[in-house]
Every structure is written in structure tokens, then in C-alpha cells.
Amino acid sequence: MGKRWLRARFMGVPIGVIRAGTTSLIVTESGPKRQSMEREVLSGCPLCQARRAVPWATIRDYQKATDETFTIVRCAGCGLIFLNPRPRGSALKQLYGSDYGPYAEDARENFRIFNPAQSVFDRWKDRVKRDVLACALGYASPDRLSRRRRLAARCFRRRVLRVHYRLPRWVPEGRVLEIGCGPGYFLTVLRDLGWQPTGLEWDAEFARRVSRETGIRVLETPESLEAVPDETFDAVVLWHVLEHVPDPVGTMREARRVLKRRGELRMEVPNALSLSATLLKPYSAGIAEPRHFFHFSPRTLALVLRAAGWTDFHIRTIPKGNWWASGLRHRGEVVRGHVPERPWFERRLARSAFRVGSRIAAGFGLGESLLVSATRTG
Numbered sequence: 244m245g246k247r248w249l250r251a252r253f254m255g256v257p258i259g260v261i262r263a264g265t266t267s268l269i270v271t272e273s274g275p276k277r278q279s280m281e282r283e284v285l286s287g288c289p290l291c292q293a294r295r296a297v298p299w300a301t302i303r304d305y306q307k308a309t310d311e312t313f314t315i316v317r318c319a320g321c322g323l324i325f326l327n328p329r330p331r332g333s334a335l336k337q338l339y340g341s342d343y344g345p346y347a348e349d350a351r352e353n354f355r356i357f358n359p360a361q362s363v364f365d366r367w368k369d370r371v372k373r374d375v376l377a378c379a380l381g382y383a384s385p386d387r388l389s390r391r392r393r394l395a396a397r398c399f400r401r402r403v404l405r406v407h408y409r410l411p412r413w414v415p416e417g418r419v420l421e422i423g424c425g426p427g428y429f430l431t432v433l434r435d436l437g438w439q440p441t442g443l444e445w446d447a448e449f450a451r452r453v454s455r456e457t458g459i460r461v462l463e464t465p466e467s468l469e470a471v472p473d474e475t476f477d478a479v480v481l482w483h484v485l486e487h488v489p490d491p492v493g494t495m496r497e498a499r500r501v502l503k504r505r506g507e508l509r510m511e512v513p514n515a516l517s518l519s520a521t522l523l524k525p526y527s528a529g530i531a532e533p534r535h536f537f538h539f540s541p542r543t544l545a546l547v548l549r550a551a552g553w554t555d556f557h558i559r560t561i562p563k564g565n566w567w568a569s570g571l572r573h574r575g576e577v578v579r580g581h582v583p584e585r586p587w588f589e590r591r592l593a594r595s596a597f598r599v600g601s602r603i604a605a606g607f608g609l610g611e612s613l614l615v616s617a618t619r620t621g
Contacts, residue, residue, distance in 0.1 A: 280311055280337070282328040289537075290492065290546060293320030296327065299538075300524050305531040305573040308338050313533045315525075321546060324515050324538040329489075338534050339446075354428045356407055356436075371395060375403040381413035382436060408561065408614060409482060410436075411507045417477035422468075422498060423484030427457040434459060441476070443468055445488075465497070474503045481510040483612075485547075486535040495551035499619055508553075508617040514560055516540045518609040519601070523570035528563075529611060531573055544613055556617035560610030562601035568594065 287294045296316035303312055317324045330338060356372060358365040374396035377384035388396070409429065411419065417438055424430050424442030433440040440459055444450035447463035454461040462468055479498045488494045498508060513529030514520065515538035520527040530538065539547070541558050548556055575583075585593075604610055 280309060280330060280334045281332045282334065283331045284328040285325070288318040288320060288323055289325060289490070290323045290543070290550065291318060291321040293318050295319040299324055300530060302525040302531045302533065303577065304338070304533050305526070305528070305569075305576075306343070308340060308343075309533070311533075315530070315538065321543065322540065323543045323546070324540070326533065326536050329536050330533060354409070354432050356410075356432055371399050372403050372407070375400050376407075376410065376413075376436075379404060380410060382410075383413070409480065409509060409511075411478035411480060411509050413437075414477040418475065419478040419480065420476045420498075420501060422479065422481045422494065423487065424453065424461060427453045427459060427461070429480070429482065430459045430461075431457055438478075465494075468497055468501065471501050473500055474506075475501045476506060477503055478507045478509070480508075483511055483513070485510060486512050486532075486537045486539065489536055491537055491547050492550045495548060495553065499552050502619045504619055504621075506619050508556070508615065508619070510615040510617075511561075512539050512544065512613050512615075514540065514609075514611055514613045516609070517560065517611045518604040519563075519567050519570055519611055521609075523567075523574060526570050526574040526577065528566040528569040528573070531570075539613060541608070541613060544615070548615070548617065552621075553617050553619075555620045556615055558613055558615050560605045560608050561612045561614050562598070562605040563611035564594065564598035564601040566611045567597040567601065 288296065296318050298314060299317040300315040301312055302315060303310065313326060314328070315324060316327050357369045370392075373382070373384060374388055374392050376382040377388065378393060378396045379400055413436075418441065419433055419438045420441050420443065421430055421433075422443045424444060427442055430440045430442050442450070442453065442459060442461035443465070444453065444461055445464060450461040450463040453459075462471075479502050481494075481498070485491050485494060502508065513535070515530070517527075517529070520530050520538075524530050529535075541560070544558060545556075601611060
């Protein structure tokens with residue numbers, strides 16, 4: 244790899260000289276601190292290859308897998324925001340431990356559509372959801388929809404699709420690929436809806452475990468995707484995955500290759516220019532993540548898609564009110580060392596305020612996440 248160096252300075256705190264793949268010394272105001280995490284330094288922008296970048300943020304891992312600091316820079320050419328230097332090798336095992344948040348069992352609720360509890364109200368809500376999915380996205384309905392049920396589906400359409408925006412449009416006997424499937428929570432949802440799902444994970448051992456537990460095929464490592472024939476899948480989905488991969492353009496190029504013509508891509512990534520990220524940086528849930536190699540804005544995400552060959556796509560921002568709460572909590576832990584316990588009514592009022600504020604911000608293009616809907620045309 245050769246000797247490549249990064250010299251940077253941010254907010255008056257010397258970042259020091261960091262050498263790729265070696266133990267390094269970071270000099271801070273509190274004195275020298277030895278770090279052992281293996282990292283690599285990028286000599287240029289991964290998107291436009293420009294060699295000049297300006298510091299954007301200095302962060303710590305809010306999930307506390309490590310207490311080291313990380314530097315985020317912004318390319319002076321195209322504006323892409325990325326981590327540099329970034330973890331590699333054994334460091335990734337440390338960051339993606341079994342206690343990693345998205346792998347936890349309670350994360351399953353983020354993907355659940357139908358309620359396993361069977362109260363009268365739950366059964367009614369599930370029926371309305373099925374009717375909305377049938378009318379809006381073409382999913383099969385267990386029985387014929389009456390005019391009254393179609394009217395109810397039309398009334399609740401916006402609410403249901405706002406919550407369950409991850410679902411692709413239905414294709415009979417369709418095949419769907421989820422890149423970065425994690426524990427397979429969304430794969431099981433797709434299977435229950437009638438899809439033929441396939442997952443992809445970067446760690447072969449983890450992929451085999453997910454396949455055993457779910458009974459769903461999970462490709463082991465990105466190299467296994469290269470063996471998949473062109474135009475295999477009717478839909479491809481990625482949920483908060485692209486920011487984790489070292490080569491986003493290559494990943495999106497492969498996603499396009501295995502997607503059938505007129506097939507659908509659904510993808511979500513954090514919005515680096517959201518209102519919460521701007522005000523809470525570097526404590527925002529979407530920013531304070533050394534696992535995130537990239538931080539996309541609508542413009543830079545569009546550049547990545549075009550570089551990968553996508554032409555027919557739409558990007559919009561969506562709200563994540565809970566990210567305000569997690570960002571403020573992380574800020575309290577870092578700045579004050581603790582987060583005071585608030586009465587339940589204050590917490591509930593704050594959650595409601597965050598939810599409303601996040602929706603308003605999303606209306607101005609400042610939502611916490613970027614949602615991509617794309618179709619392969621060529």
C-alpha cells in the first residue's frame with residue numbers, strides 16, 4: 244500500500260499524523276493516547292478522486308465499541324463526506340459485535356408489518372394494512388375487496404405507506420435481493436408476503452448463521468454476488484447499508500446488474516444535511532458512527548447513482564423523530580457525563596415534539612433519512 248499520510252486539524256484540536264495499517268499516536272490537549280484499531284487512509288476522494296478535502300467533524304462511537312476518535316472530511320471537489328482514515332480488517336469485527344444495535348432482537352419491530360397479538364383492534368388494523376398493500380402496491384388480498392374496504396384503504400393509504408415505505412411493488416412469484424440483510428428480519432417479512440427472498444452479508448460466518456435461522460438463502464460475501472447471473476431479481480433493497488460499504492459506486496453497479504429491466508430499487512441512507520445532523524453534529528445518530536464510511540447528501544447520493552449507471556431515480560427525505568432523542572442523549576453523555584431521568588410526561592411530550600418537528604423538516608428536504616426509489620431502464 245505504501246506510505247500514505249493524513250494531516251488534518253479540526254476545531255483547534257490537533258488530529259496528528261495517522262499512518263494506515265499501523266498503531267498510531269493521536270495528540271490531543273489531554274496528552275498522547277495510543278490507539279490500536281487498524282485503519283486505512285484514502286489518498287483521494289472515492290467518488291471523484293480529488294486529493295483535497297476539508298475537515299467536517301470529529302466523532303466518537305456513540306455505541307461505545309471503542310473510545311477512539313474518528314475524523315470525517317468533505318471532498319473539496321464533489322462535496323462527498325466520508326470517514327478518513329477508516330477502520331479495516333480486525334477493527335470491523337470489533338465495531339460489528341453481537342451487541343450492535345441493528346442486530347438486536349428489538350430491531351425486529353422496525354420491520355414488522357402485522358401485529359402478532361390478535362385483539363379485535365389489531366385484527367382490524369392488519370386487515371386495513373392488507374387492503375392498502377393490495378390497492379396501492381398490488382399485493383394479494385385473502386378475499387375480494389368490497390367498495391367500503393377500498394374506501395377505507397384509500398383513507399389510510401398515506402399513513403400505512405408512510406410507516407411501511409420499505410416494501411417494493413408486488414411482482415407475482417417475484418425474487419427480491421436484500422443487500423446487507425443483517426439478521427434477516429426484513430427477509431422473513433418479504434417471504435411471508437409471498438416473495439422469494441435472497442440476502443447478502445459481508446461476513447460469511449454470520450451469513451451462514453442467518454441462513455440457518457431463517458431458512459432463507461443468504462449469499463456469503465460480496466464476491467458471491469458476482470456469480471449471480473444478470474437480471475436475476477425483480478427488486479433490490481438496501482436499508483441503511485450503502486453508508487457502511489467501502490465502495491458505494493461498485494455496490495450500486497452490482498445492484499443494477501442483477502436487477503431485471505423495469506425492476507425496482509428501494510434504498511435508505513442517513514441524510515448528512517438533515518436539520519438534526521446540522522444542529523447536533525457530531526452527536527447525531529446518523530453521524531456519530533465510525534461504521535459509516537460515507538455520509539450522503541441528496542446531491543452526492545445522486546452522483547453515486549449516476550456513476551453506477553442509474554438514470555431513472557427519485558430521492559426524497561423522510562423523518563426520523565427518534566434520532567433527535569438519541570442525538571441529544573448522546574450529547575448529554577459526552578458533554579455532561581450523564582443524562583438526567585425525566586418524568587414520563589416530559590419524555591412523551593418531547594417525543595411528540597421531535598416527531599412533529601422532524602416531519603416539518605422533511606417537508607423542506609431536511610429529514611433525517613434519504614429514501615431512493617429507482618427503476619432499471621437500460
